[in-house]
Amino acid sequence: MSLFLTTVIFFVYIQHYIHCKPYIDPQVDWTLEERIAGHGYPVQTYKIITEDGYVLSLYHISNDTTPNPEHYKGKSPVLLVHGMGGSPHNFVVLGARRALPYYFYDRGYDVWLFSARGSEGSFPERHVKYDWDQDKAYWKYSLHEIAIYDLPACIDFILIHTSREKVALIGHSAAGNEFFAMFSERPEYNAKVTVAVSWASAPILKRSDYPLALLFSTLVDVWKGLNNLLGLEEFVPITQTFKPVIRLACADSEFRKICILVTAVIGSHTSVIQHPEDIQVIASNLPRLSSRQIYHFMDNVNNGSFRKYDYGPKKNLKTYGQLYPPHYNIAAAKVPTAFFLGRRDSIIQLEDIYEAVTNIPNTVKIHVIPFEKFTHVDYIFGRNATEMVYEPTYQLVRDIDNGVVFLPIRPPFVHK
Numbered sequence: 001m002s003l004f005l006t007t008v009i010f011f012v013y014i015q016h017y018i019h020c021k022p023y024i025d026p027q028v029d030w031t032l033e034e035r036i037a038g039h040g041y042p043v044q045t046y047k048i049i050t051e052d053g054y055v056l057s058l059y060h061i062s063n064d065t066t067p068n069p070e071h072y073k074g075k076s077p078v079l080l081v082h083g084m085g086g087s088p089h090n091f092v093v094l095g096a097r098r099a100l101p102y103y104f105y106d107r108g109y110d111v112w113l114f115s116a117r118g119s120e121g122s123f124p125e126r127h128v129k130y131d132w133d134q135d136k137a138y139w140k141y142s143l144h145e146i147a148i149y150d151l152p153a154c155i156d157f158i159l160i161h162t163s164r165e166k167v168a169l170i171g172h173s174a175a176g177n178e179f180f181a182m183f184s185e186r187p188e189y190n191a192k193v194t195v196a197v198s199w200a201s202a203p204i205l206k207r208s209d210y211p212l213a214l215l216f217s218t219l220v221d222v223w224k225g226l227n228n229l230l231g232l233e234e235f236v237p238i239t240q241t242f243k244p245v246i247r248l249a250c251a252d253s254e255f256r257k258i259c260i261l262v263t264a265v266i267g268s269h270t271s272v273i274q275h276p277e278d279i280q281v282i283a284s285n286l287p288r289l290s291s292r293q294i295y296h297f298m299d300n301v302n303n304g305s306f307r308k309y310d311y312g313p314k315k316n317l318k319t320y321g322q323l324y325p326p327h328y329n330i331a332a333a334k335v336p337t338a339f340f341l342g343r344r345d346s347i348i349q350l351e352d353i354y355e356a357v358t359n360i361p362n363t364v365k366i367h368v369i370p371f372e373k374f375t376h377v378d379y380i381f382g383r384n385a386t387e388m389v390y391e392p393t394y395q396l397v398r399d400i401d402n403g404v405v406f407l408p409i410r411p412p413f414v415h416k
């Protein structure tokens, strides 16, 4: 269905394109380093190799190759983690002073940008053994591997590099689930984190009424069959199909409606605070996705639980010793945790957060964003996300660094 729509939109667009060549700002194709430098900030790129051989890029907003711990006294390094289908470009589109990394950097913080496996990154090799175009083995991962290999590798690198003990985590969408999967599977990381802030994320997605997810969930089995038939481990390269369409649509005034529509579908609603120029940048930097990432997410939505990857009964028995995948233990997250929620984000429901928080021992904040039209993607594109999200996030990270003790939030919850 979405592929069909994409194709139609694409052909309509090609027709149009022949007649008037839309203007695409060359800045859209900047690398992350070029973009950050263009905003007037320093950046260093590091190559991280995970335990299972994936080559990741880790970006540091800093011009110190050997950081001086004195300079950052009392301030934890901050690691910003993008969601599924996102990239570190997400965090910088709002530009100098207003984008999240700069907001923290300008206040004396040491900021790092995560880039999960499957992202373009800054290095030509993506794995010590596999080529992502040639080897299907590259694509055999879900959220689980990002959580247990990629995040820990980056956290460890930051702590060694900066000679500090703990890092603050801020994540958008699926990143929040990655945090909980990491604490569940590698609880020793509780000692390496000051606070885990999850935006637009809930470990349990029982009440989600995301139109795209509902469509996907009915199609997911068909999709699986098709992928198996074609022998694909990479998700039918949907992001690669969408990329040129969104890119072109967002560049041109007449076709801006398509651009707005596509982000409305992704973001679950139209937003009044997005600018197509920003969306174009994000579209040009969509990562590639593994099929398992999508299947894992859909299984969790369909089952209304947060559990490990479902390989099917036979392989589950071999891998987990049981027919069904075991649940992640969200209670293993002992660090202070916080949730941010937009009222127009139909993926994430407040009741789902409440249900999860009942089992999370140390939730210190559930922040409902005080603007009724805030959607799932406005954390990234929303032109005033700075005031509505980054500022309260910063205050929380700073307060925790300053030793402010927050009491865990327990039921009964007060409905807003």
Ligand SMILES: *[C@@H]1O[C@H](CO)[C@@H](O)[C@H](O)[C@H]1NC(C)=O
Residues within 6 Å of the ligand: 040, 041, 042, 063, 064
């Ligand atoms: C590092 O960057 C800051 C701000 O961009 C600048 O003031 C400072 O001079 C730079 N230091 C070095 C060693 O380049």
Ligand SMILES: *[C@@H]1O[C@H](CO)[C@@H](O)[C@H](O)[C@H]1NC(C)=O
Residues within 6 Å of the ligand: 302, 303, 304, 324, 325
């Ligand atoms: C979730 O999966 C379990 C098997 O692990 C099953 O018993 C249960 O009925 C499923 N729940 C839903 C809502 O599908």
Ligand SMILES: *[C@@H]1O[C@H](CO)[C@@H](O)[C@H](O)[C@H]1NC(C)=O
Residues within 6 Å of the ligand: 272, 273, 371, 384, 387, 388
């Ligand atoms: C954010 O932008 C919207 C739309 O322009 C506006 O109505 C709202 O008041 C703004 N909120 C803040 C906190 O700036």
